[in-house]
Amino acid sequence: MSNVDSAATERVSAVYDDFGRRWAHGTSPLYEDWACGIARHPDLCARIAALPRRLQQPNLLFAASRWAGCALEPSESWIRWLRSAWDDVIAIATERSVQTNEPNRCATLLPVLSRLDGPVALLETGTAAGLCLFPDHYSVDYAAPSGPRRVDPHGGATSFALACEVDADASVPERMPDVVWRRGIDLDPIDATDDDAIAWLANLVWPGPDHDARVERLRGAAAIVGAAPPRIEPGDIIDLVTPVAAEAPREATLVIFHSAVLLYLDAEARRRFADTVMGLSARLDRPVLWLSNETAGTLPEIDARVPAGLAVDHRFVQTVDAVPVALAGQHGAVYETSAFRGA
Incomplete structure (x- = not known):
């Protein structure tokens, strides 16, 4: 050495x-x-x-x-x-590679997605097997201040449920979003029907009692996604986000989203990605919403809008169009908006 x-x-x-x-x-x-x-x-x-x-x-x-x-x-x-x-x-x-595809993160996407009017088109950058492209297909148990609340897909309850604790009743979705189009981009897409690939994803789940339920949820989500796999474009998210986004139906609200993806890019690539996504609406001549779950330290303009002294360990800073709106647990177990209310 x-x-x-x-x-x-x-x-x-x-x-x-x-x-x-x-x-x-x-x-x-x-x-x-x-x-x-x-x-x-x-x-x-x-x-x-x-x-x-x-x-x-x-x-x-x-x-x-x-x-x-x-x-x-x-x-x-x-x-x-x-x-x-x-x-x-x-x-x-x-x-192999680290492609932690945690479906429980969908519980922290739904508070935003469920409040969008009309049909929704989802484009996930860094999608792995696409398990987070189906937030409307999983039951979710929310622990809210007023008590437990269950949100089920339109087709009925699933055999497993995501779980998330929220600090405001208003964060619990009243309904599932109407998702009419789903697409992903990933350097190395994963086939949800590939047993070896799903076994590797399960192997990436950390050991410990806080994580035991994650393996069951991952396998349950993989079975749902494998029944109707989404189209995942292989390639670089910066290069492909614009042409893939251009294919989304114009009558739907287009949402570009990702969780724990930008931390794997260097600072220059993060900047290019952020600038590209923020310019999509003008280039495509349509509304585009950017929903991001990333760690603090990813983009300086977002860090500057996080309240000083706020504890962000084990949390993503969730942003909508680069504006922080919540802290989201890295594996979707918590969703906290109190620090950003009225900001």
């Missing part, structure tokens, strides 16, 4: 420490232990720093380890195993 400088090693250590202490803490004790364990081993951080950036992600390294058959053991034992299985783990990581 002589070609890896100390700054690169320290950067990887900081990334893993932050992942453990800020993102996994309180939601996946095992991943918190693994990430913080990696951060304490300079030789492993140097190994990771020598990899292409895409392969340095904690999510990918951990999922590849599990796919290779590691035991879900404390970091001391797991790191010994990782050293011995390093080549196999990196080979898996090289062939």
Whole structure:
């Protein structure tokens, strides 16, 4: 690892420490232990720093380890195993990618989508298997201040339900949106009928009691989507968003949406994507709504509109046309608007 400088090693250590202490803490004790364990081993951080950036992600390294058959053991034992299985783990990581397709995020999209009048056209950028392109097809149990509320699809309740806690009764949808067109864009689309691909998505779900229900929801959503798979265009979201959006029916409200996608782009690419989407309405001569769930730090103009001191750990900042409207749990478990009411 002589070609890896100390700054690169320290950067990887900081990334893993932050992942453990800020993102996994309180939601996946095992991943918190693994990430913080990696951060304490300079030789492993140097190994990771020598990899292409895409392969340095904690999510990918951990999922590849599990796919290779590691035991879900404390970091001391797991790191010994990782050293011995390093080549196999990196080979898996090289062939696979992080495409966490969490259908429960639909519960945090519905408060906005359900209030749109008339038919809706959905275009998801970074869609993976398209599980979030069907927010109107899943039952949702909302825990509201006034008590539990259930919202079902027009065709009736599903065998599983999404779950979300909201801090305002007004956030609970009164109805499902009338979605008449769905399309996705992804560098590496996933076939919802491919058992191996869905097994990898399930493997990407973090271990821990907070996440156990996510695997059941993912498989249930994959069965629904697999019965009528959406069209997913393979390619770069910046290059394709305009031509694909141009195909949406003009009588429908076009919604461009994404969750946890822009963090995988560099700052320049994020800027290009944001400028492209914000200019779509003028280029297509039609109304376009941009609905985004991304982490703080993604775009500076959005960060500037988030109240100072607001805790955003384990939360996306949800924006509508680049205006923050809520905090949304990274896996859709909570939806909070209180900090933005009247802003």
